[in-house]
């Protein structure tokens with residue numbers, strides 16, 4: 001049995017930023033356990049630029065962005081266990097992993113940070129009729145084949161789903177010589193960022209078909225065509241609207257799911273909306289001493305926000321580990337629930353203790369539809385403390401508001417914090 005003050009599970013951008021923060025201020029042992037043979041997570045395959053504008057005020061590729069954090073983590077003295085898959089976390093924070101080099105390893109952690117990222121929703125979750133021919137890939141698998149393995153999945157492509165990875169792969173496949181016939185999106189709006197729609201579809205004249213879905217995949221051994229139909233307001237295909245697109249490849253970009261099997265095993269409460277852990281203002285889950293950040297907590301649009309959030313989780317995990325080591329009791333919490341209303345789907349965190357929060361606390365959220373000319377409002381019980389006008393809010397873009405500790409403390413006894421949208 002090894003010991004580490006803070007164990008971080010996952011060596012992607014979230015895990016690296018959490019580990020760096022956990023090393024700051026004291027000589028704590030911080031161990032990152034990563035199942036891959038290398039660090040940096042999914043950013044290894046994101047070779048396009050656009051990363052780091054907020055953090056570094058520069059446009060970097062995914063690997064460049066991640067390399068800066070990896071270097072900082074190494075300089076900070078973080079320990080790494082690579083090629084090691086975490087299998088279990090007990091609720092007294094014993095982390096069990098299996099490692100190619102070390103066999104079965106158990107680590108007693110003072111605190112744990114969950115940073116396992118997310119995975120893509122596969123075809124099986126979609127119920128598309130047809131055989132199971134070759135040529136159907138998730139967009140992330142295609143990204144890996146093209147950018148890391150140097151393989152082209154196909155030449156004539158249809159993409160289902162307009163999440164960011166699908167949009168980026170539409171451009172990537174085109175640049176590599178494939179023809180992308182269309183991107184079909186079930187919803188009446190895109191799930192991706194506006195900048196990706198412009199730079200990845202519009203600039204290459206790739207049509208985006210909103211309120212459309214794939215209703216049939218043709219071909220037994222290899223995809224030969226897909227049928228795309230328009231859907232009604234209940235998202236049901238409209239008979240007679242089918243169009244057949246001859247193609248050899250169907251890419252799926254139909255959502256990301258936080259990777260939470262370990263969290264569930266550890267008894268962490270999960271949100272039905274984000275599918276990630278429910279956390280308080282310290283990004284601590286319902287199990288004391290287990291913290292969460294990055295895409296395992298909720299799916300992010302920009303990696304810069306992943307790094308910011310992870311630094312918060314890492315710092316709080318370190319404080320928890322310090323208290324444990326010193327045998328200090330942490331002050332009892334009075335956590336006030338944060339309610340998402342009026343078109344806001346969820347918030348992270350889902351509860352806040354005003355006494356423990358920092359002077360300014362960032363609350364991140366996403367909306368459930370497209371909203372124009374609205375105001376994002378924050379209420380403490382019935383009292384409005386914040387109203388911010390927005391021209392447009394879309395589901396593909398993560399939003400945030402900053403709450404001030406002095407406002408929450410000044411309110412006195414508080415039962416509920418509400419984030420809502422109102423007419424501007």
Ligand SMILES: Cc1cc2nc3c(=O)[nH]c(=O)nc-3n(C[C@H](O)[C@H](O)[C@H](O)COP(=O)(O)OP(=O)(O)OC[C@H]3O[C@@H](n4cnc5c(N)ncnc54)[C@H](O)[C@@H]3O)c2cc1C
Nearest residue numbers: 010012013014034035041042085086116117140294295303
């Ligand atoms: C296919 C794909 C493509 C993407 N492309 C873009 C893009 O182009 N632009 C963009 O801004 N964002 C993109 N994203 C979003 C991107 O994932 C996030 O911005 C960021 O990488 C999230 O960081 P993370 O550390 O939370 O997760 P990840 O980068 O996914 O890192 C999680 C790490 O945890 C490890 N891990 C998981 N389970 C275990 C376990 N049990 N034991 C040990 N290690 C474990 C994984 O191997 C991985 O290294 C993409 C996401 C995906 C899934």
